[in-house]
Amino acid sequence: MKFSDVIGQQELAARLRKGVREGRIPHGQLFLGEEGSGNLALALAYCAYIQCTNRLEHDSCGECPSCRKHLGMVHPDMHYSFPFPSNKADVATELYPEWRKEIPAQPYLNYEMWMQALNSENKQGNIPIKECHAILKNLSLKPFESEYKILLMWLPEFLGNEGNVLLKLIEEPPENTLFLLVAQNQDKILTTILSRVQLTRIPPIQNTAIAERLMGFGKTGAEDATRIAMMSAGNYLRALELAGNEENAYLEPFRNWMGFCFQKKLDKAVNWADDYAGVGREQLKGFFLYCLEIVRAVMVFPYMPEKSGLSKEEGDFVANFSKIVNHHNKGEKMYNWFNEAAYEVERNGNAKIILTDLSFKLARLLK
Incomplete structure (x- = not known):
């Protein structure tokens, strides 16, 4: 995922890139944005930019070995954590094949779409204690290829009190270790974790950006795209529903x-x-x-x-x-x-x- 793939959010993306170029990368961050805001897409582009070995001013290069591995979501220093039903896996890595299939196809997906992709059989997803222990183990290792190793946790709202075992890791991580949370509801995140991360608010997507993306994909003409973008209230998923x-x-x-x-x-x-x-x-x-x-x-x-x-x-x-x-x-x-x-x-x-x-x-x- 590159910044050029992200819908809108150009001002925020520019600030993130500047921080990376100047070596100002907080070790614990929270990207907070409502459904359809592109918080996950922006986080993925940010991680690719951090680990790019030939980064440009406005984006990752897309061609270096690191970028090619990010494209396939197989970079050895990039770890993912997310909610999943207990009947499907013990740890997130067991579901990486599904993650690598669904996220590139729709990086704006929501929790329900993810559960449907996992065929959850109406069971709720969560981030269990075994997953927390796996995170501790994975992040205790030195980076294999990149300057930084990164954990991207999508929807930490599904992390219960067992998440407290991660507190020391977030507060005092190993050298060159980054912890990035991507969430929608701040009130459902453990306060002990919230107090240890730097908050970045992801605003709703600009109407013009949504309209341009709809037209670019050939989903609608200019007039309908503008109308749908206004009705979507900055939610790209809602815009896709309305475009249908x-x-x-x-x-x-x-x-x-x-x-x-x-x-x-x-x-x-x-x-x-x-x-x-x-x-x-x-x-x-x-x-x-x-x-x-x-x-x-x-x-x-x-x-x-x-x-x-x-x-x-x-x-x-x-x-x-x-x-x-x-x-x-x-x-x-x-x-x-x-x-x-x-x-x-x-x-x-x-x-x-x-x-x-x-x-x-x-x-x-x-x-």
Whole structure:
């Protein structure tokens, strides 16, 4: 991974590169950014730049032996740790083949995508004590090829109290040893670890950068790319989901559903839920992400309608729907409900039950 592969984040990337060139590399760091911000992609590019033997001012060279090994994620001085289900492995190295397959294909992946790739069978991932001991062992060795050996731990939120065995390593690491955490939720990280690392906040990706990437991959035209980027709120994964929603395919079912609920036509709302539950998990995930963006647009519409990033058809619907939703601040409840529904679908919840339950709640709310 090179900095040129990272979507946006140019100002932050420049600061990171400058620190490396000037020899200012903190031994314990935390890259904190929300899902879809590219915190993992940025961390991978940063590590490749640190270990590049022919680094340029703006990027790693991509050609030296170190860069070629980073490309295949096989550098002997680059170690990875991540959550995994207990039924799949004892330590992360046993899952390196899957890691080397999934991360290059989608360095912006989230926890759910990773668990699905591991076929977790609905078991939760964590970073167990055996993995912590493996980290201690691996980082006690001298670097094989690079000046630095690096541990990149993705999602340290899944590291429980057993992570305290790593405290001394983080605080007083062996010479030329770097410890890099990549996280989404600061509140779920052990405070004893937080106090020992330097925090770098990764902001949401700029709209222009997301739009350029969507157009570069041929996913959308310029107008749609700009609209999707604005709706994605800096989340590249969300932008990809919305880009798959060709020709506003989610607008019509959403509009029909809201109409049934508002008019208290519960029989039609339930029938709609029964039918739409059959679209499949991935499409339903995209639908609920779309619901979130429409409700967000509804809530901000009275204040900045011209910046909603919606198509004309969506804009017309939002303008009318906002008169209902923004009365008595119903939008916040709807947003929370759709967010919970997306979470449940992500974890293989029953689609028919989720949609039917939402139909009754929305019918009571939209009056």
